[in-house]
Amino acid sequence: MDWDDGGREVAMRGRWPRTQIRGGGRPTLGSCIRLDSWSDRTPLHEAAYQGRLLHLRSLIAQGFHVDTLTMDRVSPLHEACLGGHYACAKFLLDNGANAEAVSTDGATPLFNSCSSGSAACVRLILQHGASISSPYQLASPVHEAAKRDHRECLELLLSYGAHIDVELPVVGTPLYSACMAQAAACVEVLLHSGADVQLGCGQDSPLHAAVQSGGANIVDHLLDFGADGCCRNAEGKTPLDLSTPNSTVRAALQKRGPCSLSQLCRFCIRRSLGRNRLHRASSLFLPHSIKDFLLYQ
Numbered sequence: 001m002d003w004d005d006g007g008r009e010v011a012m013r014g015r016w017p018r019t020q021i022r023g024g025g026r027p028t029l030g031s032c033i034r035l036d037s038w039s040d041r042t043p044l045h046e047a048a049y050q051g052r053l054l055h056l057r058s059l060i061a062q063g064f065h066v067d068t069l070t071m072d073r074v075s076p077l078h079e080a081c082l083g084g085h086y087a088c089a090k091f092l093l094d095n096g097a098n099a100e101a102v103s104t105d106g107a108t109p110l111f112n113s114c115s116s117g118s119a120a121c122v123r124l125i126l127q128h129g130a131s132i133s134s135p136y137q138l139a140s141p142v143h144e145a146a147k148r149d150h151r152e153c154l155e156l157l158l159s160y161g162a163h164i165d166v167e168l169p170v171v172g173t174p175l176y177s178a179c180m181a182q183a184a185a186c187v188e189v190l191l192h193s194g195a196d197v198q199l200g201c202g203q204d205s206p207l208h209a210a211v212q213s214g215g216a217n218i219v220d221h222l223l224d225f226g227a228d229g230c231c232r233n234a235e236g237k238t239p240l241d242l243s244t245p246n247s248t249v250r251a252a253l254q255k256r257g258p259c260s261l262s263q264l265c266r267f268c269i270r271r272s273l274g275r276n277r278l279h280r281a282s283s284l285f286l287p288h289s290i291k292d293f294l295l296y297q
Contacts, residue, residue, distance in 0.1 A: 066096050084118035147181040179206045179213065210222055211249050214244075
C-alpha cells in the first residue's frame with residue numbers, strides 16, 4: 001500500500017526493484033532485515049527508522065496502527081530498533097507494539113537491536129518478554145551480536161539465558177561467527193563465559209576460523225583457553241595447514257608447545273565447574289591468585 005499526506009491508504013503504485021536500496025546504504029539480510037518493497041512503507045516506518053519521536057506520536061494520534069506491517073511484515077518497531085532509537089522503540093512498545101514481530105526473513109526487533117549495536121534497545125526488548133531464540137536460523141540475535149562485536153549486546157543476551165554454544169547451519173556457533181569476523185571483544189566475552197572452544201561449524205573449529213580470518217590475537221586467546229591446534233576439519237587440515245607462511249598467525253601457532261601442568265589443571269577445573277557455575281569460582285576458599293588464574297583475570 002501507499003499512503004497520502006493524510007495517512008489514508010491509496011492504491012499501490014508499483015514496487016521498487018528487489019535489489020534497490022534507498023540511499024544506497026540500508027543494510028540487507030546478514031546484517032538486518034531485507035525489504036523487498038519500499039512502496040508499502042508508511043510514514044510510521046520512516047519516522048521510527050529516523051528516530052523522529054514527535055512525528056511518531058503525531059502519526060499514532062492520527063490513527064496509524066502501531067503494528068502496521070509492510071509487505072515483508074516489517075513493523076515500525078523493527079525499524080526503530082534497526083536505527084537504534086530507544087525512545088521510539090519504547091513509545092511503540094508502550095502503545096502495544098509486538099516485541100516478537102517476525103519479518104518474512106525471520107528478523108525480530110531483538111535481532112535488529114543487535115545488528116545496530118543498541119544495548120538499550122536490546123535490554124528494552126528483553127524486558128518486554130521477547131524470545132532470545134529466533135525462528136529463522138540466519139537471523140539469530142546472539143550470532144548477530146557476536147559477529148558484529150557488540151559486546152554489551154552479547155553480554156545482555158547471555159545474562160538473559162541465550163544458548164552460548166548453539167550451532168546453526170552455515171554460521172556455526174556464536175564463537176565461530178565471532179572468530180570469522182575477527183570480533184575480538186566478543187570472542188573474549190564468549191570464552192570467559194564458558195563457550196566450548198572446540199565447537200565451531202561442523203568439523204571446522206573456532207581456531208580454524210580465526211586462522212582463516214587472520215586474527216593472530218584471537219588465535220592466541222583460543223589457545224590460552226585450550227583450543228586444540230591439531231584438530232582437523234572435514235578436509236583433514238589442521239589450523240596450521242590453513243595458515244599463511246611467514247604470517248603472524250602461523251607464528252602464534254608454532255610458538256605454542258605442550259600445555260603446562262597448571263594450564264591442564266585450569267582446563268580440568270573449569271570443565272568440572274561447568275559453564276553455569278563458573279561465576280562461583282570467585283567464592284571458593286582458595287587464595288586470590290588461584291581464583292584469578294581459574295578465571296583468567
